Amino acid sequence: MERGKNLVAVIDVGSHETTMRIARLKRGSAPIVLDEVSRTIPIGIDTYTIGKISQVSLDQIIDVLNGFKLKLSEYGVTTLRAVATSAFREAANGLYAIEQIFVRTGLTVEILSDGMDNSYLQIAISEGLPGFLELAQEGCLVLFIGAGLIQLTLYHGGQFINSQSFQLGSLRIRELLGNLERVSPDFNALLTEYISGDLNYYRAFNARQTDYRNLIVIGGSLRYLKYVAKWDLKNGETVATSEFLSLMKRLKTRERRILARLAQIPTEQESLLLPGGIVIEEVLAFTGVEKFHLPALNLIDGILFEMLHTEFRTKYLRDPYQNMEEAAHQLARRYRTDKYHVRHVQKLAVQLFDLTGKIHHLGEKERRYLSLAAILHNIGKYISMVNDGIRTFEIITSTEFTGLSDQEREMVALIACFHNGHIDSGDPMLAKFSDAERIVILKLIAILCIANSLDAGHKQKLEINSARLAGHQLILGVTTNRDATIEIWNFDKHIGLFADLFGYAPVLRIKRTL
Amino acid sequence: MERNKENQDRAFLLALDENRELLGAAAFESDAFPSKFINRELSWLEFNDRVLEEARNIENPLFERLNFISITGSNLDEFFMIRVASIHDQVKADYKTPDPSGLKPVSQLERISKRAHDLVRKQYSTVNRALIPALEKEGIFLKSADQLHEAQLKFAQRYFESVVFPVLTPLAVDAGSPFPLIANKSLNLFVKIERLGRKIKNDNENSFAIIQIPTVLPRIVQLPDAAGTSFILLEDLVILFINRLFTGVKVGDIARFRITRNADLEIDDDEAADLLVEIEHQVRMRQWGEVIRLEIDRDAAPSIVQSLYENLKVTDINVYRIAGPLDLTLFSKMTKLIGDQPGMRYPAFTPQTSPAFFNQSDIFSVIQKNDVLLNHPYESFDPVIDLIKQASRDPNVLAIKQTLYRVSGQSPIISALAAAAERGKQVMVLVELKARFDEENNIQWAKKLEKAGCHVIYGLIGLKTHSKITLIVREEDDAIRRYVHLGTGNYNDATARVYTDLGLMTCSEAFGRDATDFFNMISGYSIPLGFRKLIAAPRWLREDTIFRIRQETKNALDGKKAIIVAKINSLLDPEIVESLYAASQAGVKVFMIVRGICVLRPGIRGLSENIHVRSLVGRYLEHSRIFYYYNDGSEDLFLGSADWMQRNMDRRIEVQFPIEDKVVRERIFRILRLQLTDTDRAWVMNADGSYRRVDRRKSDPLDSQTELANEALRAAAKLTPEPKDLDRFIPRESVVDPDEDFEE
Structure with missing residues (x-):
């Protein structure tokens, strides 16, 4: 028998308690808890009073984590996820603390964003209650x-x-x-x-x-x-x-x-x-x-459910992404965006994404970023019609987004911000991202840009049916039953980034319907 | 038939509330005593008296009687070293608060001294008038020096010269040299010496010497004897040839003496940076505590006595004039030296294989089918050892965790745990270093386990770990299964042959999770809010116990049937005693089997007339703890590691666990029934703290220990298949009636 099969562990280095739970994952069943240990180490006291985690508290955490490792080897657990929450997130030395933990225990602890923290809680509730x-x-x-x-x-x-x-x-x-x-x-x-x-x-x-x-x-x-x-x-x-x-x-x-x-x-x-x-x-x-x-129910339950569904490719009772998307729509509504326009742009962007998979080589995660950015791309107009993109960026980055890490949220914000495609790889707003991340952002901007351009009149006139490569062109088959002059004109103005990135210039092939 | 017997046992318990024979009539009024509590030390002395009665009981084989007298001696040693010493400390600290029985420390010492002096007189009366004559009747002689014949004298001299003399070190004491430090429990000779040619004005001018009788040599020396078996005590041998030690001086009076020192370790858990080191240090210091008791020859010269009084700082209250050999543990050494003699010992009894494990090599599969109860010493302790051994070899076992309090010297469990760690399993052992007088032993094997790679925890600060629990985590068919052993006795294969104890083996999920949480807790992780089945001290057990007694009380007040049966080693906790009194007053029928100390006064009208207390003292030391609460019909039954003492409830890690398996419950009901109806081993407690034998005229004789042993033998015999094919040689038709007359 394979030792440790389907045995997983989650460690939560919380603001008040550090807890580890060991569970067995079994298809069709909630995670079966085998063991749980915890120790009260209120590191939150440090963070909330002096703004940083003290060495004394950190030593205690490291001590308990080393104890956890013994338990992990007792059960033969090889799949582990370790997370930390607000006390680390808000501490000025949070990153140093994580590094110390790694050096002294070998364990990689991930600091969860507000959004991810809440996402796991919502998963816990929707799956567990x-x-x-x-x-x-x-x-x-x-x-x-x-x-x-x-x-x-x-x-x-x-x-x-x-x-x-x-x-x-x-x-x-x-x-x-x-x-x-x-x-x-x-x-x-x-x-x-x-x-x-x-x-x-x-x-x-x-x-x-x-x-x-x-x-x-x-x-x-x-x-x-x-x-x-x-x-x-x-x-x-x-x-x-x-x-x-x-x-x-x-x-x-x-x-x-x-x-x-x-x-x-x-x-x-x-x-x-x-x-x-x-x-x-x-x-x-x-x-x-x-x-x-x-x-x-708590954060650990949410992480365990995620591990369960990932392992067995089973469906959530309520898809966590659904929360993200619904939250985005609610936010868009709050900022009075044209809901028909954003839904249509979202639809077009996702269609375009799906049809050009062989070109961009991006995955499900990126598809979601695109979808969210499409929903939110106009919210900045509520603040100002001039430089609305940057307003969009500011609103998104200051909003709690359940399910997105801080970095992911910023990526979505950038995609939404530059939905007109007026960006290049050297833009200072991309400075903090790695080359690979920048390319992802730019690709998604390029796709959104095209999708948005196809609804320039906010009338939802065009539908994308197909996409094929022909030489250096990407032929997009669209249908409409109305005059799409402005959309076509707008489209031509917004294909530059796509062509530069992928080497294929998008071209419209319009089929008129009655 | 078995089913009927089991039903009868349960029926007996259910009818206890109407059992007037056991409950009897309340013999005393509530104002008959100054306090409703008995002093614990005096109660303990009564227990020791019951042990002494076993030495006096002619129905016991002689060597067993000798062992019992030896036990009373070692018991008293420990009593003085720890219990009396602690009261001395209270007196020294001017502590005046009375104990629950109303006695202040000074009064306690007086009363203890009076009772202990009576006890010692009885001990030596037993030795001199019963045991030694009985030995002589069997041709075994303990001779004094003047009884040796010539051959024996010659032998003695040779032995003295070659073996004893080289290791003797007399310590001379005179005006210029201080009184030497006398080791705890050592046997010594006080020898007065006169310097030749010197005029002595008074006794104080005499010098004297102290000779410690060497402990490296046997206390009893066997002499050549064609007619029987003869011995002489080592100290008598030294006295016989004392002049060899002192040349140029005249040897005057000689007296044998022995001291007992305060041996309670003072370990401050909080301050001790390294508990292991601290205990090792304190164990060494144990030799030099204050003198608590002096035993000296009854006929010792007054000047010797005076000198010892002065130098050892003792008074009459702690001096015992002994009319016989000091240190009665010599008798158990004698029986070992003599070896087996027909009829001198209890018939040999080999602990039987539990039927559950008969012909079963895979312990885990046995436990998977059903919970198993082991009733030691009637049933062998081997399955417990085998469980650990098998776990250590099984590749599917992930972890073994165990609490260890007292283990045997060459414990197979320790070896198995070490082997498991060496095979890469996670082995966690919680060792209690502060198991009194076992500290050195525990330190040694704790170090051995650590060396083998076990994770050894030395307990929690301020708490002694007394629980007996083992957890084995095993991976089976894509699931984790936990096997748990819980017991009332230590993981000690030696004491498992002489103590009665019960152990449960189970793989119930709830027990497994609880055991996991328990070991997590003692490993230093957060304390769980509660357990599913286990009830642990110090956090939950007291509350649970009081709750159950009060629940029974409430049921009685509501007019419902209410019964409590508890079998424990000691009843000392005032809160529990008060609860039991309240229960009795409400009409709850309480039956207690308390082997040792009991501070509750049963049978007092208006206070405890519904409480029956008995003690069982016999071949095996009763050690198991069983708790039964009728609880309005649900008949809650528990076993546990804790007695009803404050230290168990508040200062120790203990585990009590419910018994839910029907078959196991029936077996325990059987034990309770036998012990409550025992006539041979039982002593019934009186309100004044004294005990009386059960009146055998009123019921059929029953020795519960013998009965349980026989039941174990019968159960084991059933497992052995009957021999087949007997009829092949003796056809049934031709069997001859031996009474039939043959026609010529």
Whole structure:
């Protein structure tokens, strides 16, 4: 028997705990957890107070990671993914810390972007919570409470609407405001005030989506809350809001310490109960739900599901890319873009991409970048009609994009920004990318540029049917039943980049239909 | 038939709440005693008295009686070294808080001294009036010097000159030299010396010498004897030829003496940078703790006694005048020296192969089919060893993890673990270095394991690891399966032959996950919020135990049937005792089998009239821990590593585990039934802390240990196929009735 077959491990170097889970992947089943170990190392305290990870904390992490390696060899695990989240992301020395970890343990830890972090959480929920698709259809808010930040993700009508993070993680709040407990006459009220201030913005922002029919709350330290409350929830079971509020009443008094001591939860966790609980309280207040879900799902679950589907090439219950695309459409809507135009450009761009695969040699991932860029290419016009491209770039790079790393987001932003094709390989905005990455960006710009040009009038007149190479030309077969003069004229003005890149000059062959 | 017997065992337990015979009538009113708790040290002395009764019991074979008397001696040594020493420390520190029984440390020392003096008198009365005459009847003689005949004298002299004399080192003490440091538990001679030609004004001017009887030589020296077997004690031999050691001086009075020192190690886990090094250091220091007890010849000269009082800083309370040979462990050495003698020992009993493993070479496949219970020493400990050995050889085994508290000297388990590590398996062993008096042993094999590549953990700071748990992680058919062994006894193949213990082998998923989480926890990872099946101390066990007792109490108050049966080695924890009192007052019927210390007072009206406590002392040392809670019909049954003592609940890593397999449960019910109906080995506890034998007139005689041994033999006999083809030689029709008269 092949030792370690289908055994995988995921390490999460979190802001509060470093955890490793070993699981077996089996087709048709959720990952089967074999072992899980963790150690509380609140590196978030360093990051959120002094802005960098201390050597002491790093030594502890390295120590525990070396311990994890023993466990990995115990099970014979060879497939490992190690990630780090907000504490590393925000630390000034995050990259140095990663490098030290590699030098001293041999383990490569990847710092996840906000977007990827949230993407895995959404995968965890959509794959791990029974009935989630129905909840998303009805309307559902997902609240993630982390050590550093919280994330609110909204679904409605089965669609991903938006996702927003706030720096209101329980550890961060405790570290920032903990000292005020001594001087504040009502610390609970102070915490509530601080938390609700930011959340009010979200409430206002989503004023139109007031139908929060369902609420799902996840987060690592919530298991301690459940334990103190003695809630033994099976997957899919809910907690009544009234019961939760009654628990909060007790946690806000001295009884919190008694409860924690009786439940024998570590003191470190006991001090996080209140900030996390108040966040939930505030969200319950503006959603108005009478009950909510508290599934025991987290980032590691999401990564494991991704590994499962990658290994067996099986389908997600809800494709994570769907979230990205829906979020892009929502963003485009928010910035009042012409939805018919962007959908058509998206369609044309993707068609063109598919038809020219033998020329560009790009993959599924790049196809998605193109698709997202197509949806978003005009959002900058909301800010200004002049230099709208750069506005587009700025909006995209400052928006949280579930499922995209920071670099990927920037790539999409660049593609969208230069949708007119007015860029060359030496552009300063491409400076941070490698040669190979630049070529990818330029190729996708070239394709988008052509697709966009074919809808210059925003009337969706042309459809692409075919593409073939003839000598040094790429013959694009298009159909239309209307006057496409402006599109043809525009097309000719925007083929330059494509021709330069691929050596094939695009040429239109129009077939008129009735 | 077997099925009926099993049902009867369960039925017996279910009917316990109506068992007036066991519960009896409450003999005392609640104000009969100053405290509802018994002092633990006095309770322990009662336990030692019960062991002494085994030495006095003429139904026991003689050599076994000698072993028992030897055990009472070594027990007392440890008692003084640790328990009495700790009370001395309290007195020195001016600690005045009374213990739960209401006694302050000074009073405790007084009461202990009084009881221990009685006990020692009884010991030596047993030795002099029962055991030595019994030995002589068997032709075995322990001779004093004046009883040696000529040949023996000559032998003794030769032996002394050639073997003993070269290793003797008398230490002279006079005005100019200090009193020497006397080693703990060593046997010594105090020899008064007069310098010839010197006028002595008073006794204080005499010099004296201390001679330590060498421990490198046998304590008992066998003498030539055509008529029987004769011995002389080494110290008597030295006394006989004492003049060889002192030339030019006159030897005066001689007295044998022995001291016991404070031997409790003071290890500060937090401060010790390297626990291993610290323990090694403390073990060496053990020799030189304060003197807690002085044993001296009853007829020792007053001046010698006085001198020892002064130099050893002892008082009457800790001086024992002994009317016989000091250090009674000599008797177990004697039985070993003599070897086997017909009728002198218990009939040999070989632990039987468990039926589950009979003719089975693959332990894993046996455990896959069903959980297996091993009942030691009636059933062999070999499967536990074989489990580790097989795991060490099996290429599919990924990891072996085990907690080790006390192991035997040449433990096959240690060898198997080392071999497993050498074969590339992940082996993690949690070694408890602070297993008292086993520290050196543990240090040695811990180092051996580390050298072999095992990951050795030396425990958690502030907690002693007392659990007995093994986890084997094995890859099978694309899945990981975990095999777990949980026990009430140590992984010690030697003690597994003389202690009663229970062990469970299972591959239940829940147990496997719990064991995984448990070992992760003790490896230093985060403590889980709870286990699925296991109940561990120090975090959960106390709460669970109190909860279950209170649950039973509530059931009783609700008018429901409520029964608790607990078999443990000691009952000391005040909170648990109070809970049991409350349970009794509510109407819960409580049956306790407590081998050793019990601070609870049973049978007091209005307090504990529903509590029956008994102790079993016999051939095997009762060591298993079993817990039964009726729990409104669900009959929760557990085994565990922890007794009901504060240290187990709060300062040790312990594991208690439920028994859910029906067949295993029935077997344990059987054990409980036998022990609750035992007439031969059982002592019933009285409210005043004394014990009485079970009245054998009221029921059929039953020795639970013998019965369990016989059951193991019968079960093993069933596995051996009956011989076939007997009828070929003796056709049934022609069998002759031996009573039939033959016609001539």
